[in-house]
Each structure stands twice: as structure tokens, then as C-alpha cells.
Amino acid sequence: MNKEDLLTLWEGINWEKHVSGIYFLGQYLNKDINIHFTGYCEQDLLLLSDDLMFSLYRNLDHLDKKAQKVIHDNLPDLADSVLELSELILDKSGSYGEFALGYDAGESPAGSLYLLVKFDKQFQADRELVYEIY
Numbered sequence: 139m140n141k142e143d144l145l146t147l148w149e150g151i152n153w154e155k156h157v158s159g160i161y162f163l164g165q166y167l168n169k170d171i172n173i174h175f176t177g178y179c180e181q182d183l184l185l186l187s188d189d190l191m192f193s194l195y196r197n198l199d200h201l202d203k204k205a206q207k208v209i210h211d212n213l214p215d216l217a218d219s220v221l222e223l224s225e226l227i228l229d230k231s232g233s234y235g236e237f238a239l240g241y242d243a244g245e246s247p248a249g250s251l252y253l254l255v256k257f258d259k260q261f262q263a264d265r266e267l268v269y270e271i272y
Contacts, residue, residue, distance in 0.1 A: 177230030205239045205255035
């Protein structure tokens with residue numbers, strides 16, 4: 139999938155290329171979502187399956203609900219809150235499975251807490267959360 143196709147699909151703006159990857163701000167259901175292709179260059183994007191990207195776009199609401207369930211199962215204190223999906227991450231190294239959805243969980247004693255839910259190729263959520271502190 140090329141740059142123009144990705145930007146059109148996700149109504150993307152602010153395309154940025156860095157040594158660490160490609161990033162842009164997309165839209166989904168009238169909400170901003172940061173889209174990260176970590177470890178990718180533009181040439182690598184051509185190797186991404188159009189089917190994967192279209193399926194992600196079509197199923198993002200359902201995937202968000204799956205991720206919210208994983209978060210609530212792991213963190214019962216957040217069971218009454220709905221975290222806003224803020225990132226879609228595809229990491230060339232595979233460290234986040236096929237892709238991950240990211241959520242800002244607010245401040246913690248250690249700093250800003252960010253939660254990631256990994257998904258496999260069949261769009262099944264990993265039951266374990268990835269915790270990142272900033």
C-alpha cells in the first residue's frame with residue numbers, strides 16, 4: 139500500500155518520515171488516531187497487504203471493543219471507564235504482534251501510563267497488556 143492510499147483510507151495528515159519509522163495523524167469515526175509504522179520506510183509500506191489495512195479500517199471499532207475488554211479484565215479499577223483509542227501501531231519487528239492498539243490511561247505514580255493491546259494476524263487480542271510509562 140502506498141503513501142497516498144494510506145492517507146486516503148485514514149483521512150491522514152501530517153505524514154512524517156523518521157529513522158524510526160513513518161507516522162501520521164488519521165481519522166476514524168470522526169476521532170483522531172495516531173498511526174505508526176515503526177521500523178518502516180516508504181518502500182516497506184508497499185509490502186503491506188491492502189487487505190490488512192482495509193480490514194483494520196473496517197474492523198477498528200470492533201477491535202477497539204476487544205482491546206477495551208482486555209484492559210478491563212487486566213485492570214478492574216478501570217472497568218467503569220472507557221479509554222479513548224489513540225494509536226494504531228504496526229511494528230516491523232513484530233514486537234507488537236501483527237499490530238497494537240494504544241490507549242492513554244492517565245497519570246500513575248511512575249508517570250504517564252500508556253496501555254497497548256497486541257493483536258495477531260487473525261485479529262485476536264493478546265490477553266496480556268503492554269504497559270509503557272512516559
